[in-house]
Amino acid sequence: MTLTIDKTLSEALQFPRESRAFLAEKLLESLDFGEEFDVSDEWRAQVRRRCREIDLGTVELLAADEVFDELHREY
Numbered sequence: 001m002t003l004t005i006d007k008t009l010s011e012a013l014q015f016p017r018e019s020r021a022f023l024a025e026k027l028l029e030s031l032d033f034g035e036e037f038d039v040s041d042e043w044r045a046q047v048r049r050r051c052r053e054i055d056l057g058t059v060e061l062l063a064a065d066e067v068f069d070e071l072h073r074e075y
Contacts, residue, residue, distance in 0.1 A: 012023055053059040 012020065054061065
């Protein structure tokens with residue numbers, strides 16, 4: 001890595017958690033393809049419903065490690 005990238009990363013890691021998440025999201029978005037992907041109306045509605053449930057706190061979010069550990073124990 002160049003000195004500029006190292007310095008930028010070091011400074012970004014000092015940001016509050018929410019700011020780091022926002023920055024990560026924007027960096028990931030910048031990697032998206034310019035083309036649109038075909039997404040059905042049903043899938044779009046499902047994603048919106050799930051996001052709304054997360055925002056309202058009506059669902060319990062679990063860490064992926066916990067879910068995979070439980071699956072490995074069961075199967």
